[in-house]
Amino acid sequence: MALIVQKYGGTSVGTPERIKNVARRIAACRERGDDVIVVVSAMSGETNRLIGLTKEVSSKPLPRELDVVVSTGEQVTIGLLCMALHDIDVKAKSYTGGQVRILTDSAHTKARILSIDEAPIRRDLSEGSVIVVAGFQGVDEAGNITTLGRGGSDTTAVAIAAALKADECQIYTDVDGVYTTDPRIVSEARKLDSITFEEMLELASLGSKVLQIRSVEFAGKYKVKLRVLSSFEDQGEGTLITVEEDQNMEQPIISGIAFNRDEAKITVLGAPDRPGIAYRILGPVADSNVDVDMIVQNVGHDGATDFSFTVSRGDVEKALKALEAAKGEIGEHVIETDTTMAKVSVVGVGMRSHPGVAAKMFRALGDEGINIQMIATSEIRISVAIEEKYLELAVRVLHKAFGLDQA
Amino acid sequence: MALIVQKYGGTSVGTPERIKNVARRIAACRERGDDVIVVVSAMSGETNRLIGLTKEVSSKPLPRELDVVVSTGEQVTIGLLCMALHDIDVKAKSYTGGQVRILTDSAHTKARILSIDEAPIRRDLSEGSVIVVAGFQGVDEAGNITTLGRGGSDTTAVAIAAALKADECQIYTDVDGVYTTDPRIVSEARKLDSITFEEMLELASLGSKVLQIRSVEFAGKYKVKLRVLSSFEDQGEGTLITVEEDQNMEQPIISGIAFNRDEAKITVLGAPDRPGIAYRILGPVADSNVDVDMIVQNVGHDGATDFSFTVSRGDVEKALKALEAAKGEIGEHVIETDTTMAKVSVVGVGMRSHPGVAAKMFRALGDEGINIQMIATSEIRISVAIEEKYLELAVRVLHKAFGLDQA
Numbered sequence: 001m002a003l004i005v006q007k008y009g010g011t012s013v014g015t016p017e018r019i020k021n022v023a024r025r026i027a028a029c030r031e032r033g034d035d036v037i038v039v040v041s042a043m044s045g046e047t048n049r050l051i052g053l054t055k056e057v058s059s060k061p062l063p064r065e066l067d068v069v070v071s072t073g074e075q076v077t078i079g080l081l082c083m084a085l086h087d088i089d090v091k092a093k094s095y096t097g098g099q100v101r102i103l104t105d106s107a108h109t110k111a112r113i114l115s116i117d118e119a120p121i122r123r124d125l126s127e128g129s130v131i132v133v134a135g136f137q138g139v140d141e142a143g144n145i146t147t148l149g150r151g152g153s154d155t156t157a158v159a160i161a162a163a164l165k166a167d168e169c170q171i172y173t174d175v176d177g178v179y180t181t182d183p184r185i186v187s188e189a190r191k192l193d194s195i196t197f198e199e200m201l202e203l204a205s206l207g208s209k210v211l212q213i214r215s216v217e218f219a220g221k222y223k224v225k226l227r228v229l230s231s232f233e234d235q236g237e238g239t240l241i242t243v244e245e246d247q248n249m250e251q252p253i254i255s256g257i258a259f260n261r262d263e264a265k266i267t268v269l270g271a272p273d274r275p276g277i278a279y280r281i282l283g284p285v286a287d288s289n290v291d292v293d294m295i296v297q298n299v300g301h302d303g304a305t306d307f308s309f310t311v312s313r314g315d316v317e318k319a320l321k322a323l324e325a326a327k328g329e330i331g332e333h334v335i336e337t338d339t340t341m342a343k344v345s346v347v348g349v350g351m352r353s354h355p356g357v358a359a360k361m362f363r364a365l366g367d368e369g370i371n372i373q374m375i376a377t378s379e380i381r382i383s384v385a386i387e388e389k390y391l392e393l394a395v396r397v398l399h400k401a402f403g404l405d406q407a
Numbered sequence: 408m409a410l411i412v413q414k415y416g417g418t419s420v421g422t423p424e425r426i427k428n429v430a431r432r433i434a435a436c437r438e439r440g441d442d443v444i445v446v447v448s449a450m451s452g453e454t455n456r457l458i459g460l461t462k463e464v465s466s467k468p469l470p471r472e473l474d475v476v477v478s479t480g481e482q483v484t485i486g487l488l489c490m491a492l493h494d495i496d497v498k499a500k501s502y503t504g505g506q507v508r509i510l511t512d513s514a515h516t517k518a519r520i521l522s523i524d525e526a527p528i529r530r531d532l533s534e535g536s537v538i539v540v541a542g543f544q545g546v547d548e549a550g551n552i553t554t555l556g557r558g559g560s561d562t563t564a565v566a567i568a569a570a571l572k573a574d575e576c577q578i579y580t581d582v583d584g585v586y587t588t589d590p591r592i593v594s595e596a597r598k599l600d601s602i603t604f605e606e607m608l609e610l611a612s613l614g615s616k617v618l619q620i621r622s623v624e625f626a627g628k629y630k631v632k633l634r635v636l637s638s639f640e641d642q643g644e645g646t647l648i649t650v651e652e653d654q655n656m657e658q659p660i661i662s663g664i665a666f667n668r669d670e671a672k673i674t675v676l677g678a679p680d681r682p683g684i685a686y687r688i689l690g691p692v693a694d695s696n697v698d699v700d701m702i703v704q705n706v707g708h709d710g711a712t713d714f715s716f717t718v719s720r721g722d723v724e725k726a727l728k729a730l731e732a733a734k735g736e737i738g739e740h741v742i743e744t745d746t747t748m749a750k751v752s753v754v755g756v757g758m759r760s761h762p763g764v765a766a767k768m769f770r771a772l773g774d775e776g777i778n779i780q781m782i783a784t785s786e787i788r789i790s791v792a793i794e795e796k797y798l799e800l801a802v803r804v805l806h807k808a809f810g811l812d813q814a
Contacts, residue, residue, distance in 0.1 A: 016463035050483065056423035058490040065493070068501050069486035072479035076457065079476035083465040086472075094475050098505065099550055143506055 002167040003035045003125075007135065007157035010044035011174045012231035013077050019043075022172075022231065023084035026130055030090055037121065037131040037164070039157040040081060042073025063108035067137075067147045071097065074134035074153070081132050092130040095120070097137030097145070102156065104138035104146045111138060111146035113155065116163040133160060151212030158215045162222035169224050170238070171211060172231035177239035178203070178210055180404040181257040185395050188405035192255060194240040197226075199255045202347040202381045216241070253350035253357060254402040257395055261388060263293070263341040264316045265373065267308040268323070271333040273300030281307055284326035290315040293343070294376040294385055308374065310385055313339050341373070342391040345383040346398055358382050364401035370394050409574040410442045410532075414542065414564035417451035418581045419638035420484050426450075429579075429638065430491035433537055437497055444528065444538040444571070446564040447488060449480025470515035474544075474554045478504065481541035481560070488539050499537040502527070504544030504552070509563065511545035511553045518545060518553035520562065523570040540567060558619030565622045569629035576626065576633050577645070578618060583637035584646035585610070585617055587811040588664040592802050595812035599662060601647040604633075606662045609754040609788045623648070660757035660764060661809040664802055668795060670700070670748040671723045672780065674715040675730070679738040680707030688714055691733035697722040701750070701783040701792055715781065717792055720746050748780070749798040752790040753805055765789050771808035777801050 006026065013019050022040075029036050042050075050070050054061040061069075078094035085092035100121060104111035121131050135153025138146050148155050154171060161169035176191060178200065183189040195203075197220035204213040210228055219226045219241065229238035268281055282292055290311050298306040311319050316337060323335060351357040361382055365372060370393065374385035386394055399405060413433065420426050429445075436443050449457075457477050461468040468476075485501035492499035507528060511518035528538050542560025545553050555562055561578060568576035583598060585607065590596040602610075604627035611620040617635055626633045626648065636645030675688055689699055697718050705713040718726050723744060730742060758764040768789055772779060777800065781792035793801055806812060 016460065019464055053423065053483065053487060054490060057426055057487045058494045060494075061490045062493045065486040065489040065501055067486075068489075068503075069483050072482050075479050075482075076460065076476050079472040079474075080460060080464045082472040082475075083461060083468045086469045087465045087467075094472055096475075096552075099552075145503075145506075 001033050001035065003037070003164060004029060005037045005039065005157050005161040005164075005166045005169040006172060007039040007153060007170065008041065008172045008231055009153065009174075010041040010047070012172050013040055013081065014044035016080070019077070019080050020084045020087075023081060023088055023090065025172075025231070026085060027088055027090045030130065035125050037125070037133065037160055037166070038081065039133050039135045039153055039160060040074060040077040041135050041153040043077055046073040046076070064144060067108050067145050071134070071137040071145050071147055074136055078132045078134045085130055085132075090130055091128055092132055093124050094132045094134075096134045097156075098139040098143070100131075100133050100160075102133075102138035102159070104140055104148070106140040106142070106144065106146065108144075108146055110149040111140070113138060113148070113159045116159055118163050121160075121164060151215070154212040154215035155218055158219045158222070158224050158226065161224045161226075162218070167225065168227055169219065170227045170229055171215075172229050173210060174230065174232060175210060175228070176230035176233055176236050177228050178241075179256070181395055181399055182259075185259075185392050186257075186399045186405075188399065190404065191236075192239050193237065194242050195255050196242055196349050198380055199347050199349055200241050202345070202378065203256055203258050211241075252348065252403070253354045254346045254348035254404065255350075256347050257398050257402075257404065258345045258347060259391060259395055260343045261391060262313050263310050263343050263385060263388075264313045265308055265310050265338040265341050265385065266316070266319055266323075267306060267336040267338075268330065269306050269334040269336060270304040271307060272331040273303055273305035277305065277330070278307065280326065280329045281323070282309065284322040284329075285309075285311075285319050288318050288322040290319045290322070294374045294383065296374050310341060310343070310374065340388045341385050342388040343383055343385050344391065344394045344398065345381050346402065347381045348402075349380050351380055351382070360401060361398060364397050365394055368393060368397050370397075408440050408442065410444070410571060411436060412444045412446065412564050412568040412571075412573045412576040413579060414446040414560060414577065415448065415579045415638055416560065416581070417448040417454070419579050420447055420488065421451035423487070426484070426487050427491045427494075430488060430495055430497065432579075432638065433492060434495055434497045437537065442532050444532070444540065444567055444573070445488065446540050446542045446560055446567060447481060447484040448542050448560040450484055453480040453483070471551060474515050474552050478541070478544040478552050478554055481543055485539045485541045492537055492539075497537055498535055499539055500531050501539045501541075503541045504563075505546040505550070507538075507540050507567075509540075509545035509566070511547055511555070513547040513549070513551065513553065515551075515553055517556040518547070520545060520555070520566045523566055525570050528567075528571060558622070561619040561622035562625055565626045565629070565631050565633065568631045569625070574632065576631050578622075578633065578635050579638035580617060580635060581637065581639060582617060582635070583640055583643050584635050585648075586663070588802055588806055589666070592666075592799050593664075593806045593812075595806065597811065598643075599646050600644065601649050602662050603649055603756050605787055606754050606756055607648050609752070609785065610663055610665050618648075659755065659810070660761045661753045661755035661811065662757075663754050664805050664809075664811065665752045665754060666798060666802055667750045668798060669720050670717050670750050670792060670795075671720045671744065671746040672715055672717050672748045672792065673723065673726055673730075674713060674743040674745075675737065676713050676741040676743060677711040678714060678740040680710055680712035684712065684737070685714065687733065687736045688730070689716065691729040691736075692716075692718075692726050695725050695729040697726045697729065701781045701790065703781050717748060717750070717781065747795045748792050749795040750790055750792050751798065751801045751805065752788050753809065754788045755809075756787050758787055758789070767808060768805060771804050772801055775800060775804050777804075 101117035508524035633648040
């Protein structure tokens with residue numbers, strides 16, 4: 001008898017009919033003899049409806065009260081799901097974040113979980129109940145309602161799995177697992193049976209939206225066995241996210257290819273090449289709350305240097321304004337902006353032990369005449385910035401070059 | 408500096424705009440220097456929407472989970488109202504029933520308040536905050552969410568006023584006070600400046616829907632000064648509901664005229680006139696959960712008696728079925744049903760010291776040719792059953808006969 005934590009997102013519980021489907025899925029799990037704790041999100045659209053209401057009342061809603069309002073979305077779902085379970089003779093009991101006592105800090109709208117009181121859950125499990133917990137919410141030390149921020153239900157599920165040492169934490173979504181890349185771009189994309197936490201983190205940070213990044217970090221830290229599955233299909237094992245690469249198996253060098261269209265390049269041309277110039281350029285940009293991604297500084301010549309960095313396209317205006325304000329600090333220069341950039345990344349823990357990955361990637365792109373404008377790397381990832389029009393081609397070429405289309 | 412509890416119903420907080428209006432009303436009260444505790448209902452329509460959702464999921468929603476779902480309605484309102492208050496620089500803090508610790512019994516969907524923890528409220532009041540409490544809800548000893556049943560927000564307000572010994576509990580509704588009778592029937596109906604709890608209870612039980620009857624009982628028991636006001640008008644003192652009749656003033660004999668169209672008369676003709684016949688007839692009716700209102704047993708003749716009683720029209724079928732099942736017990740009889748009855752009542756504490764009220768009432772009706780079919784009395788009320796077609800005429804005649812059109 002295993003202890004399973006299951007998390008169902010907003011789409012999976014989006015209608016009364018779908019809530020009844022989820023109930024049947026839970027019943028099947030109970031019939032296999034497992035203990036089940038379920039974490040649910042608000043019905044899809046509900047959180048936005050509630051936020052809309054707050055905006056009608058206040059242009060700048062008080063964070064404490066925003067949490068009071070928004071947390072009702074998940075509370076409705078837990079009640080409805082328990083009713084549906086009861087109707088098919090599955091004993092169930094709902095818990096709000098406050099009732100299960102998911103203790104968080106007091107950072108309203110983006111709180112962090114500090115601890116979970118496992119005693120009431122253990123007691124109800126031992127009495128044969130399915131436990132249904134409202135995701136995304138908790139209470140602080142003073143009993144104020146807090147929320148964990150968007151996607152926080154994944155984090156709730158992982159935190160409960162960690163606290164109760166569950167055998168597995170299953171995240172049900174509208175996709176059936178993690179893919180080598182987006183199947184809408186590469187029809188040969190394959191679902192991965194397993195992937196490491198590090199790889200998943202890199203993929204998530206690069207825009208793959210299967211799991212909330214914080215929940216993956218959390219699962220990695222507490223060694224929670226995490227699995228992504230579809231709530232709309234009855235078959236399939238989904239993708240298991242593992243703590244360590246499997247030592248017994250031949251690991252693929254590359255696990256997946258991620259990409260992001262939303263890139264813009266800002267270049268500062270001919271700035272005086274002196275110590276501290278990188279800070280004089282990027283400091284003001286960071287101060288205006290713009291995330292800088294890739295950075296390249298060219299070798300100086302004639303006492304001047306060219307300095308490029310990428311930002312999200314939506315941040316270009318803010319970044320330019322920050323540079324304009326700091327132009328006295330930077331010294332004489334010209335600014336160029338390119339908003340037709342894209343980023344492609346290959347991710348895989350295997351590249352630690354296989355040095356030729358970068359060369360292989362650059363050659364595959366070069367063979368297709370795709371010019372690499374910037375490069376960034378981590379221990380298990382290589383990212384390149386290219387012109388957006390080459391994006392699909394680049395993803396397909398790399399997918400094939402690293403043999404991801406083969407099982 | 409007074410401590411005021413204000414309660415706003417669903418219509419008063421029915422839209423974001425109305426919530427902002429309520430905030431301005433509270434701000435005005437603060438400016439007069441009073442401490443304010445506010446109790447709110449769910450936005451109008453919200454409770455029904457939530458109940459609708461539960462019915463889509465389950466034909467017989469689990470009461471514990473029904474409370475979990477339905478209680479979110481008030482939780483949304485408290486958050487929104489606090490935001491609106493904050494926006495006009497009024498410090499405010501919201502409390503769910505669980506947070507303020509309104510402790511109830513465990514009778515889900517119809518729980519009764521056992522105690523209220525006044526410490527957190529006192530602390531926040533002393534810090535200059537307006538306290539906004541979700542009406543209609545509480546928690547039981549085990550921390551389960553409970554609700555008090557429809558209209559329970561009035562009870563929450565009165566219970567808080569009692570616990571904190573507030574100077575006044577103001578119930579804001581869509582009417583501006585308690586009237587001598589329904590102004591839609593008698594244009595000369597006057598708003599009463601004050602009325603006693605006993606009178607209010609009689610009026611409420613007779614179908615006057617200004618206040619929930621339980622909240623009036625509660626207020627009477629704990630001697631809470633209760634006032635009914637309109638949330639849509641800025642003028643007016645509403646109607647004060649007082650613990651005792653004012654000894655210093657000339658009391659009117661009659662305070663108001665109540666009526667109810669929803670009456671049906673069931674008559675058992677020619678039943679054997681023997682001891683216990685009333686129980687044999689009414690026992691089965693009560694057992695089938697039908698409330699019996701007025702009862703008349705005619706003098707027996709030839710060993711037989713005629714026995715009449717009134718029930719709500721919606722209960723006629725159930726009552727007849729109960730009588731049919733018990734016909735062996737009752738003995739030979741014939742049953743007649745009349746579903747065109749109405750009830751008119753005059754209510755006033757003054758009738759205790761003025762014996763001629765009944766005679767005056769009967770004469771006024773008789774002068775208009777209105778036949779009285781049944782009579783029932785309490786210490787401060789006389790009710791008569793008449794044909795429904797005479798209802799408006801009867802109310803107008805009595806309103807005039809007792810001088811209620813004169814200030």
